[in-house]
Amino acid sequence: MVLKLLLQKHTGILIACTILVAWGSVLWFLLHWDVSFKSPFTYLAVLVMTHLYTGLFITAHDAMHGVVAPGNKRLNTFIGTLCAGLFAYNYYGRLFPKHHLHHRHVATDQDPDYHGGNFFLWFFSFARQYITIVQVLLMAGTYHLLQLWFPVENIILFWMVPSVLATFQLFYFGTYLPHRGEHEHTNKHKSSTQGRNHLWAFISCYFFGYHYEHHDKPYLPWWKLYQEKDRMAKGH
Structure with missing residues (x-):
């Protein structure tokens, strides 16, 4: 009973640690892997x-909403800072205020995530908001440092390319799709949402495509958004 209560209380921390350990261990394994471009694996x-x-x-995003380690602001910020930093040296202290501006001024001129142009112009505007020269220099320095121990193809394939693809993934499913055509939305959050398909929602962006649900209840962690989707689908 006590163990169950502890697990419920610290679920956000355990899930965050699981993602961190999985990211680190899989990357370590793949950096040592004998790459074959003929293999689908x-x-x-x-x-x-x-x-x-x-x-x-x-996970860094959830930390910005205080839901990774609720009740422990210091730990919550530490986990958010660590996760953001491991993702191509993003700086949590820079992301935090911009993300809350997005929530307060969604799909307006004051929203740093919003742009009224096409996909490519919007992505360029989005990237310019968050990618800094310092990040680029740190990535370049780390790339050259990693070459001392690991093959170049492994570094590019499993450390660099996934961070770029994930950036597109986050932008497409978490910003572009839910907020494009905001003038057509009549809901108070100016946000659309994915169709109810929990497997696809998890694979595509950790349920973040359930975006109206996120804006409606930003205090819910990503792993509870599917429950909110079910609740709203039932009309509750």
Whole structure:
């Protein structure tokens, strides 16, 4: 009974640690892997790492809402900072205020995530908001450092490429799809949502495609959004 209560109380921390350990251990294994471009497993491994990178950012995002370690602000911020930093040296302290601006001013000129242009112009605007020269320099320095121990193809395939793909994934499912055509939305959050398919919602972006649900209840962690989707589907 006590163990069950502890698990319920610290579920967010346990899930965050699971993602961190999975990301680190799978990356370590793949950096040592004998790459074969003829093997489909190489490309599957890239997709797995992309999914884990996305998990890092979603965990950092949940930390911005205080739901990774509720009741322990210092630990919550530490986990968010760590996850953001491991994702191509994103700086949590820079992401935090911009994300809350997005929630307060969704789909307006004051929303740093919003752009009224096409997909590519929107992505360029989005990237410009969050990618800094310092990040690029740190990535370049780490790339050259990693070459001292690991093959170049492994570094590119499993460390660099997945972070780029995950950035597109997060933008497409978490920003572009739910907020495009915001002038057509009549709901108060100016956000659309994916159709109810929990498997696809998890694979595509850790349920973050259930975006109206997230804006409606930002205090729910990513792993509870599917429950909110079910509740709203029943009209409760």
